[in-house]
Amino acid sequence: MPKKTKRAAKKPRRAPKLSPIPPGMRTVTPYLFIAGAAQALEFYKKAFGAKEISRQPTPDGKLIHAMMKIGDSFVMMSDAFEETPTPTPPTAGAPTAMIHIYTRDVDRLWNQALAAGAKVSMPLDNVFWGERHGQLEDPFGHRWTLSMRIPMSRQEREAKQKASMAMFASGEHPGSEQQPR
Numbered sequence: 742m743p744k745k746t747k748r749a750a751k752k753p754r755r756a757p758k759l760s761p762i763p764p765g766m767r768t769v770t771p772y773l774f775i776a777g778a779a780q781a782l783e784f785y786k787k788a789f790g791a792k793e794i795s796r797q798p799t800p801d802g803k804l805i806h807a808m809m810k811i812g813d814s815f816v817m818m819s820d821a822f823e824e825t826p827t828p829t830p831p832t833a834g835a836p837t838a839m840i841h842i843y844t845r846d847v848d849r850l851w852n853q854a855l856a857a858g859a860k861v862s863m864p865l866d867n868v869f870w871g872e873r874h875g876q877l878e879d880p881f882g883h884r885w886t887l888s889m890r891i892p893m894s895r896q897e898r899e900a901k902q903k904a905s906m907a908m909f910a911s912g913e914h915p916g917s918e919q920q921p922r
Contacts, residue, residue, distance in 0.1 A: 766815060771840050773818040773883060774827045778804040781818065781881045785809055788857035788879065789842060789850065791816075811842060830882025839876070839884040847873050847889040859885070867891060869902035 762768070775781045779802060785791040791809040798804055803820040810816075821829045830836045844850045851865050858880050865875030865887070874888035893901075 770814075771816045771838070773816065773838075773840075774821045774825065774829050775818055775881045775883070776821050776829050776831060777881060778807060778818050778820040781879070782807055782809060784857055784880060785811070785816075788854040788859055789885075790853070812844070816840065836878065836882060836884040839886055841886045841888070844887060844889055847875075847887050851875060851877075851887055854879075854885070854887070867893060867897070867901065869898050869905055871898065 773781070779796075779798070782791070782793060782796070782804070786793065786809075789811050791811045794808040794810055794815065796804060796807045803822075804818065806817065806819050808815055808817045819825075821827070821832070828837060842850070847865065854877055855861070859877040861875070862878050862884060863876035863886075865873065868874045868888075871890055871893050872888040873891050874886065877885045877887065879885060
């Protein structure tokens with residue numbers, strides 16, 4: 742009688758585990774609704790050095806969805822459609838959110854964004870929390886803050902904080918002239 746060999750029972754093949762978060766994505770991703778998303782995407786490329794990741798246009802050129810990458814972060818966007826109840830900054834009458842960009846050379850990025858058409862909401866300056874920081878508004882109504890950490894003496898931080906608190910105490914704050922009251 743032939744010798745029986747034990748064979749390991751074949752385990753059924755399992756599909757590789759699908760990560761709930763796509764590779765490279767972060768837990769939180771901004772999503773912008775824009776009147777003119779295709780034009781905005783081109784602006785963000787010029788202003789912030791964004792890299793286009795994807796674009797899904799409708800037959801008339803509006804964007805159902807697009808994604809860009811600025812540095813190591815992603816931002817998604819689409820055109821504002823009547824069926825979508827989320828307002829754009831122009832329909833809301835004010836910016837609906839701010840997006841913050843940390844960069845290694847804030848002055849270079851600031852000037853690049855201005856050259857592309859951004860407007861200053863709060864001038865670029867050294868601020869008391871130890872950053873060079875400013876705020877811009879893009880042509881589509883979204884606000885962007887740009888900053889980088891900088892070395893500051895304790896005296897400089899204290900002087901900047903005192904000036905900032907005095908401004909807030911007087912009812913003013915940087916960029917307040919641009920915001921509805």
